Amino acid sequence: MAPRCNHCGASAEIYLDYARLNLCPACFKKFFEKKVKSTVSKYGMIKPGDKVLVAASGGKDSSALLFALKQLYPDVELKALHINLGIFGYSDECEQKFRELVEDLGVDFVVFDLREELGISMDDFRRTVYRRRLCSPCGTIKRYLMNKLAYEGGFTKLATGHNLDDVAEVLLNNYLHGKVEQLVRLKPVLPSIHPKSVAKIKPLWETTEMEDLLYASYQGIPFRTVECPLSAGTRSLRWKRLINDVAGKVRGFKHTFVKSHVNKVLPLLERSTPLPPLVECKSCGMPSSSETCAFCRRIQLVRGPA
Numbered sequence: 001m002a003p004r005c006n007h008c009g010a011s012a013e014i015y016l017d018y019a020r021l022n023l024c025p026a027c028f029k030k031f032f033e034k035k036v037k038s039t040v041s042k043y044g045m046i047k048p049g050d051k052v053l054v055a056a057s058g059g060k061d062s063s064a065l066l067f068a069l070k071q072l073y074p075d076v077e078l079k080a081l082h083i084n085l086g087i088f089g090y091s092d093e094c095e096q097k098f099r100e101l102v103e104d105l106g107v108d109f110v111v112f113d114l115r116e117e118l119g120i121s122m123d124d125f126r127r128t129v130y131r132r133r134l135c136s137p138c139g140t141i142k143r144y145l146m147n148k149l150a151y152e153g154g155f156t157k158l159a160t161g162h163n164l165d166d167v168a169e170v171l172l173n174n175y176l177h178g179k180v181e182q183l184v185r186l187k188p189v190l191p192s193i194h195p196k197s198v199a200k201i202k203p204l205w206e207t208t209e210m211e212d213l214l215y216a217s218y219q220g221i222p223f224r225t226v227e228c229p230l231s232a233g234t235r236s237l238r239w240k241r242l243i244n245d246v247a248g249k250v251r252g253f254k255h256t257f258v259k260s261h262v263n264k265v266l267p268l269l270e271r272s273t274p275l276p277p278l279v280e281c282k283s284c285g286m287p288s289s290s291e292t293c294a295f296c297r298r299i300q301l302v303r304g305p306a
């Protein structure tokens with residue numbers, strides 16, 4: 001006999017092993033939204049009067065995030081940001097899905113097109129030293145632009161769709177290589193650390209990649225189905241698979257790992273490892289840990305010396 005939903009008794013479609021919970025689609029959607037709401041309130045992510053910029057890639061996680069935030073906080077000022085990275089065979093579908101979603105939701109939005117605005121695309125990095133690890137400059141460029149556009153738009157929070165699987169993967173890697181400063185920065189809310197840096201929030205910190213996918217699918221949210229051609233076979237995907245193997249054997253592994261870090265280890269690390277102060281990039285004026293910021297250096301690499 002098919003398992004019954006632990007909440008309403010209807011026929012269940014989902015089993016969440018970490019919570020030993022069978023759920024039907026309707027109860028799962030409520031469960032997901034409740035979880036996002038509890039994460040937001042637990043960490044004080046959204047306060048009255050906040051202006052929130054939601055960075056949405058067209059993928060399942062950030063699309064689920066935008067949809068859930070719009071349902072849960074209808075009175076909060078939300079705007080969606082999409083960055084078209086100019087990746088052949090990929091970026092245009094991402095932008096298309098993003099546009100479908102914001103139109104469905106009636107959310108105000110902005111699209112930043114790398115080719116139009118900067119005259120470069122992520123594909124150009126194929127001919128640089130980054131050709132075998134394109135996610136690195138891509139991450140630098142996205143983080144910089146998300147913050148800059150949030151800052152220039154007067155937003156008080158920048159929300160991203162990082163999920164529990166993303167966090168567990170980064171956490172494990174930072175531990176493995178002893179990247180203490182990065183460990184200190186990995187938290188559900190990263191407060192503003194410079195007048196030109198906007199506070200970052202991760203409302204999907206406690207939902208797994210699978211939960212985001214299920215929520216997006218059950219809500220009929222449009223999201224991209226193609227994979228990024230530049231990220232195929234990357235370290236991050238291999239590690240996520242490995243972590244899932246462990247989670248299959250150790251119930252609640254990802255949840256416990258991340259929770260222990262935030263509740264027990266992070267407070268100690270924060271006390272022992274103050275982050276170095278940021279300066280302003282001599283080229284663009286945005287916050288930076290070096291004289292010229294990582295974004296400006298990456299762009300120069302593709303454009304060549306001025």
Ligand code: AMP
Nearest residue numbers: 055056057061062081082083160161162
């Ligand atoms: P990633 O770096 O691809 O793991 O993405 C992490 C988060 O950054 C996503 O959940 C989004 O919130 C945001 N993001 C990634 N790519 C884009 C994009 N092209 N446009 C806007 N936001 C993005």
Ligand code: ZN
Nearest residue numbers: 281284293296
């Ligand atoms: Zn700069």
